[in-house]
Amino acid sequence: MSWLLLCAALAADPSETASSTLLTLESRALKGVERTPVEDPPPIVLYNGTVMPASGPAIARGYVVVADGRIQAVGEGDAPQREGAVRIDLAGRFVTPGLIDTHSHLGVYPSPGGRAHGDGNEATAPATAGVWAEHSAFPQDPGFQRAIAGGITALQLLPGSANLVGGRGVVVQNVPTRGSRAMRFPGAPETIKLACGENPKRVYGEKGGPSTRMGNLYKLRQTLVAAEAYRRKWAEYDEKLAKSVAPADPPKKKKGDGKPPEPPTPPDRDLANETLVGVLEGRILPQIHCYRADDMLSMLQVADEFGFRVRSFHHALEAYKIRDILAEREVSVSTWADWWGFKLEAYDGIPHNAALVAEAGGRAIVHSDSSVGIQRLNQEAGKAWHTGLDAGIELPEDEALRWITLNPAWALGIDDQTGSIEVGKRADLVVWDAHPFSVYASAGLVFVDGALRYDKSRPEVWSDFEVGQGAGEGVP
Numbered sequence: 001m002s003w004l005l006l007c008a009a010l011a012a013d014p015s016e017t018a019s020s021t022l023l024t025l026e027s028r029a030l031k032g033v034e035r036t037p038v039e040d041p042p043p044i045v046l047y048n049g050t051v052m053p054a055s056g057p058a059i060a061r062g063y064v065v066v067a068d069g070r071i072q073a074v075g076e077g078d079a080p081q082r083e084g085a086v087r088i089d090l091a092g093r094f095v096t097p098g099l100i101d102t103h104s105h106l107g108v109y110p111s112p113g114g115r116a117h118g119d120g121n122e123a124t125a126p127a128t129a130g131v132w133a134e135h136s137a138f139p140q141d142p143g144f145q146r147a148i149a150g151g152i153t154a155l156q157l158l159p160g161s162a163n164l165v166g167g168r169g170v171v172v173q174n175v176p177t178r179g180s181r182a183m184r185f186p187g188a189p190e191t192i193k194l195a196c197g198e199n200p201k202r203v204y205g206e207k208g209g210p211s212t213r214m215g216n217l218y219k220l221r222q223t224l225v226a227a228e229a230y231r232r233k234w235a236e237y238d239e240k241l242a243k244s245v246a247p248a249d250p251p252k253k254k255k256g257d258g259k260p261p262e263p264p265t266p267p268d269r270d271l272a273n274e275t276l277v278g279v280l281e282g283r284i285l286p287q288i289h290c291y292r293a294d295d296m297l298s299m300l301q302v303a304d305e306f307g308f309r310v311r312s313f314h315h316a317l318e319a320y321k322i323r324d325i326l327a328e329r330e331v332s333v334s335t336w337a338d339w340w341g342f343k344l345e346a347y348d349g350i351p352h353n354a355a356l357v358a359e360a361g362g363r364a365i366v367h368s369d370s371s372v373g374i375q376r377l378n379q380e381a382g383k384a385w386h387t388g389l390d391a392g393i394e395l396p397e398d399e400a401l402r403w404i405t406l407n408p409a410w411a412l413g414i415d416d417q418t419g420s421i422e423v424g425k426r427a428d429l430v431v432w433d434a435h436p437f438s439v440y441a442s443a444g445l446v447f448v449d450g451a452l453r454y455d456k457s458r459p460e461v462w463s464d465f466e467v468g469q470g471a472g473e474g475v476p
Contacts, residue, residue, distance in 0.1 A: 019234035019238050021234060021266065022277060025269070025274065026278070032181035041451045043065070043067040043082045043085035043086070045063065045079050046090055047089060048061060048063070048079075048090055048091050049062065049093045050095070051063070051074065052094060052095065052421075054097050054402050054421065055398075055420040055422055059075070061077060062074070062075065063076075063079035063080075064427075066429070066450045067082065067085075069427055070427055074423060088431075093432060093444070094432040094435055096151070096405065096421075096430050096436055097153075097419055097429065098153025098418065098429060098447070099150070099153065099405060100154045100155065100404065100409055101147070101368050101377060101408065102287070102312060102408045102411050103158060103287075103315075103367035104156060104158065104368060105158060105369070106147065106157060107143075108157060108158075108159065110138045110143065117138060119138075120136065120160040121160035121161075121162040122159065122166070122167060123203055126163055126165075126209075126219050127223045129167060129168075129223070129271075129272040129273070130275060131166075131168070132167060132168040133167060134170040134181065135180075137172075139182075140465060141463065141465075143374070144462065144463075145463060147371075148446050149454055149456070149459070150376055151378060151432070151436075152174050152377065153418070153429075153430070154172065154428065155174060155374070156172075156412055160193075161195040162200065163200060163203070164194065164200045164216055164219055164223070165223060165276075168190055168192055168193075168284070170190075171184070171185040171191065171412045171414060173186075174448065175448055187414070188413060189283065189285050189412075189413035190285070192275060192285070194299070195290070196290045196295045196298065197216070197289075197290060197295045199289065220302060221302060221306075223276065224306045228280065230270055230273035230274075231281075233267045234277075240264040280307065282308060286308065286309070286312075287312050287314055290313045290314070290315065291316065291318060292318050293318040293319070293322045295345075296319070296322060297325070300325075300329065300331075309331075310329075312333070312365065313326070313331060313332075313333055313334065314335075314367065314369075315346075315369070316333045316334065317336075317339075319357050320352065320353045321348075327360045331362075331363075332363035332364075332410065333357045333364055333365060334365040334366075335354055335357075335366065336366065336373075337366060338384075338387070351384065352388055354384040354385075355388025355391070355395060359388075365408045366403045377404050378404065378432075379437070381401070381404045381437065382438070384400070385400035385403075405420060426448075426449050427449060428447065428448055430443050430445070432444065443456065
């Protein structure tokens with residue numbers, strides 16, 4: 001059965017729809033402390049620079065008008081007047097959307113590195129769907145400020161890849177906060193980290209398994225079968241609960257008094273299965289660590305079997321071998337520009353991977369998976385683009401820009417809010433002092449929701465770990 005037919009069959013079966021009680025429990029778990037409000041920024045008019053919207057070609061003499069945290073106007077030529085606006089002349093400079101990294105471990109493996117707060121892998125069982133990266137994320141990590149200095153305005157924090165099911169990721173805005181919950185990108189869907197191939201079988205080969213690729217798939221399928229049973233159990237509970245509260249046909253009086261049945265006892269909660277039910281129902285977006293083409297095909301087969309869609313394969317160094325399949329199924333590819341060869345499953349990586357995926361009509365993404373690489377994601381995308389051009393893969397400049405803006409926004413389910421410079425979207429913007437794909441470019445100004453969060457000429461210290469070391473001089 002095709003994936004589309006399978007989804008239609010599931011949607012037609014009332015017993016397979018979302019449990020309203022489970023959704024209520026989920027909403028309660030996501031409540032938390034609100035972000036500390038910032039002073040409302042004034043309207044801003046950026047003008048006389050090259051605007052690179054990512055949704056289309058660059059505008060040579062363009063402008064962007066920002067107010068109330070949103071993009072109000074984008075155009076070419078003379079910028080409109082806006083009462084009370086701060087006007088910034090960008091002659092010789094470039095404006096892009098804020099960069100987005102789909103694969104980061106900032107906060108869960110913070111700096112300075114140390115075992116005491118290295119909290120990215122819950123390597124105690126092959127499947128730990130109940131853990132959340134948010135609960136490990138340390139907002140004092142100096143890496144967040146170094147990332148925004150590289151133009152990163154949003155990123156996905158993920159658990160590590162030791163486990164088949166590593167737990168939930170979290171999509172955050174790159175802003176200073178006192179708690180990780182307050183960093184969450186407003187309205188972003190939940191995500192989950194899965195892994196296949198070498199890592200799980202290496203970690204668990206001497207811990208009771210799985211120790212092979214076939215063991216990986218068996219354990220993952222077994223885990224999802226349990227989640228299906230859990231979903232059915234809650235759906236049945238909701239059905240019985242509805243009948244006990246307002247029965248459609250009041251029971252006929254016999255010896256009793258005609259009262260409705262007693263409310264049923266709810267099933268015991270299982271936090272791991274709650275997460276996996278969200279995956280089965282499409283509310284939680286799967287992000288899968290996978291290198292080899294055959295492993296990716298195996299994971300797609302599992303997705304077909306259980307009726308969910310893979311949102312993005314991460315690392316995916318052999319994506320170019322199945323780029324037609326990934327493009328047809330709308331699975332994005334989050335990869336590096338040129339990392340390869342550091343283990344056997346990474347041996348067939350090539351620097352043309354992103355360009356070949358894009359040429360086939362797929363969604364290519366350049367990610368970092370590194371506290372260092374995240375600081376120069378623009379250069380990584382530039383490398384990947386030029387490698388393709390040198391091999392005769394003719395892709396426009398705006399396509400390469402989408403690899404670090406609009407495509408990652410899609411992979412994280414926030415492309416309706418950010419990732420391109422379009423009217424109505426959040427004003428997540430970067431002003432560069434040179435072409436962003438140049439090795440000489442640096443981010444001069446970075447705006448998140450229209451608020452200036454980084455100014456190269458006046459750096460501030462976000463993290464207590466930096467206070468005293470820079471003596472108030474900011475981050476070097």
